Amino acid sequence: MAAKPVSRAAAKPAPGREALLPVLAEIFREHGFEGASLALIGERTGLGKGSLYHFFPGGKAEMAASVLDAIDAWFTQAMFRPLREDPDPAAAVRAMFAATDAYFRSGRRVCLVGVFALGAARDRFGARIDAYFAAWRDALADALVRAGAEEPLARDLAEDAVSTIQGALVTASALQDPALFGRALARLSARLEPVLAGAAARRPLASSFQSPTSAL
């Protein structure tokens, strides 16, 4: 790994590297890990192998791992943390729906982690894939409990939610029908709403949380 021990602090974040991640994410999303050839990556990023291997000495595997990390970081700050910490959990859940719709481009985009989960890339990135889905499910369950749901119900609804979102992405892509995603989100929202409404009945007034957008 450390073939060339760097003299400067290893923590130095190369400037172009971060900007590369969204492009790489899009490529992996569309072609999967094995389908994303270095030729394609070079073409889409406009970079030669020299630059690519300069930023990612570990090659394709490091690119994919970095992208997964970046995605996880974005979801953590934009969704998981609010779900766990927003004083108004119901608002955080509703913001999650908005953010989810925005992130997946209303069904026109597919979930990279889901793509990896289905393919042989699961073996390589299993820990990260597992962590992503588990974090989403657990953060949502936490919010639902804070909104007043019983633990088992909250866990059930949370599992239902992440599963439903993934399924909507698969079928929307399969049927070339992005609108399907919105319909699935609406159904899911209706399933959670009773819990959220219960929370509203319990607390007087609160909060908000703007829905962020990401290029990842």
Add this chain to the structure above:
Amino acid sequence: MAAKPVSRAAAKPAPGREALLPVLAEIFREHGFEGASLALIGERTGLGKGSLYHFFPGGKAEMAASVLDAIDAWFTQAMFRPLREDPDPAAAVRAMFAATDAYFRSGRRVCLVGVFALGAARDRFGARIDAYFAAWRDALADALVRAGAEEPLARDLAEDAVSTIQGALVTASALQDPALFGRALARLSARLEPVLAGAAARRPLASSFQSPTSAL
């Protein structure tokens, strides 16, 4: 294509070909289209390229297309047709759940069509992928209408069902938790049950339909 015009009727079904399809299906399921190399296929089938190209002159693409056709044929006879024709639509829907659980090995198996739908293989096999999901959705909607549901509700529930099943397969695979699939099926069943129970209240007694298993 027809480099060697066969003297005998072209419709002759080679004996070993059919037996190959389940193995090929499993390989494509686990590795996706681009991930399933001919070397791997040869190894898993125990056949050399000679035999492979004898049975599938069109190469990998023909193998995948044949597998998709076989899967569609199996689902049609085991699920879609009963959903449309069983005199007791509620029983057909319940049989569909049992067949789905059996087919996907209670969440230990992934959906080939879903795998293809997410990857770049979508472009190659788009028509077949679309047809598979649409047929499932429409057949189920038909059964629900026959069970007494209003058209819009039936269509909504049917879309919900196929989407939910796919999502459960993705997350079960991602979290390495096959039991998740069963829980998702149970939730889905509970969502459909009111319609089915309504049908039971309307008609006196009827039917059955054994849940078949498939190697595909």
Add this chain to the structure above:
DNA sequence: TGATCTCTGTACCGATCGGTACAGAGGTCG
């Protein structure tokens, strides 16, 4: 037996795969 046909293994093809090596372009700074 010999002709015929289905099936199979092997050798081989050009293209592409992921990855490495390296020379240097172009900037910054002493």
Add this chain to the structure above:
DNA sequence: CGACCTCTGTACCGATCGGTACAGAGATCA
């Protein structure tokens, strides 16, 4: 200016890719 360092393009590597060609093994049947 020259030393240094980040970034880049290109040439090249062995391995593997999907696909083709073909000689026969083995069964069938006249």
